[in-house]
Amino acid sequence: MMGTVDLVDMNVNPHGDEELLARRFDADRGHLRAVAYRMLGSLSEAEDAVQETWLKLSRADVGEVRNLSGWLTTVVGRVCLDMLRSRGSRRESPLEYYVPDPVVRVGGAADAAAATDPERAAELTESVGLALLVVLETLSPAERLAFVLHDMFAVSFDEIAEVVDRSPAATRQLASRARRRVRDASPGPAPDARRRREIADAFLTAANGGDFDGLLAVLDPDVVLRADGGRLMAGASKLVRGAETVVAQALAYSRFRKAALRVVANGEPAVLSVVDGRPAALMVFTVAGDRIVELHILADPERLATLGLTEEELARAAY
Known part of the structure; x- marks a missing residue:
């Protein structure tokens, strides 16, 4: 209060x-x-x-x-x-597939910016995990x-x-x-931000290389993947449970092999796929212990368009 x-x-x-x-x-x-x-x-x-x-x-x-x-x-x-x-x-969106609106920030300088910018500080107060x-x-x-x-x-x-x-x-x-x-x-205690990012990057590297063993190594056996395509991409909405089932969906991660931007969403590591200078999909990682326990994918074009990222920030996406 x-x-x-x-x-x-x-x-x-x-x-x-x-x-x-x-x-x-x-x-x-x-x-x-x-x-x-x-x-x-x-x-x-x-x-x-x-x-x-x-x-x-x-x-x-x-x-x-x-x-x-x-x-x-x-x-x-x-x-x-x-x-x-x-x-x-x-x-x-059915509640089963619903991914709440993320608060997305580019890079790791948000905390430093908040020290001198009251608006940034206020925005950071919105950061509560998607899980x-x-x-x-x-x-x-x-x-x-x-x-x-x-x-x-x-x-x-x-x-x-x-x-x-x-x-x-x-x-x-x-x-x-x-x-x-x-x-x-509750997914349990999480490691520090740097370790969470390392685990997220390991997942992306394995997914991009089709390395199923590498994916299994960073996924909790009971991992949950929730994808929300919204009204325009309802076919993309799904709920997947279990590491092997999530790994079997690896082709769904191909969109992240395009230009991607490493971001932070609600304080958690995330990656934003960028196509033609516009957000195409956001994947957010919830990590507990040393494994990914939840994956949230927002593929709703209408809500992705409201993330508030600048053209300059989106231009930083790399292949």
């Missing part, structure tokens, strides 16, 4: 000072976007939720609110809860809210209870059930 902002002690009426209110909201925007992204797993929906939160703030009388950051956190949580509840009938986001998709909307707000952002159960319209005790149980699901699905 962000620090307390005492608007009363500021001796102003924020509702009557839209410029001041906008500045305060902008100070919390990165935090609110991080909450919404964890709640929704979609960057575009997270932005919509943040914008809706601003609209609610601009219409509210918050002159007596002593902790505006806390107030905004619960409001964006409520907005996201409503969006999750209405999402089921609108989902285009965890996939698990969060399996929770009920209320369970997801309780887990995200309490376990990730230290919001009290009393505050969350008001959002989900349940008692604090019942809200605590929601978070407990969600926590068990997350714990049971």
Whole structure:
């Protein structure tokens, strides 16, 4: 949770000072976007939720609110809860194949950039592993809210209870059930970033060379491959389990033999296939121990087009 902002002690009426209110909201925007992204797993929906939160703030009388950051956190949580509840009938990708929106960065300088660039720092707060986001998709909307707000952002159960319209005790149980699901699905401890990249590169080298033994050497026996082609490439969507079955799909990795760009997606090693200067497919590696335990492939052209990478960055792709 962000620090307390005492608007009363500021001796102003924020509702009557839209410029001041906008500045305060902008100070919390990165935090609110991080909450919404964890709640929704979609960057575009997270932005919509943040914008809706601003609209609610601009219409509210918050002159007596002593902790505006806390107030905004619960409001964006409520907005996201409503969006999750209405999402089921609108989902285009079956949940089995769904890959959440990745936050993609080129190179390893993101942390250094964040030290001097507040926007980059805010973007990094969105980095939560795709494997965890996939698990969060399996929770009920209320369970997801309780887990995200309490376990990730230290919001009290009393505050969350008001959002989900349940008692604090019942809200605590929601978070407990969600926590068990997350714990049971956890891939286990991961090595450091350099070792994770080495393992991902070993996989790509073996795949490009048709080295099935090399692939088996870096894959966990129970590895899961999830591919999401979205609406335009539904035929590419699949869920594959087991190392030998994943290896048998090696030809599916041929797209990564084209121009490829080593990137980081949600803090995990990834590779982006680039064709004619445009993203064609993104493969993200989840590593535990010394093996790859999950592979997430986003092949949805519509969402790949929104990754936000510049032409200069895409031009760095190499064969």
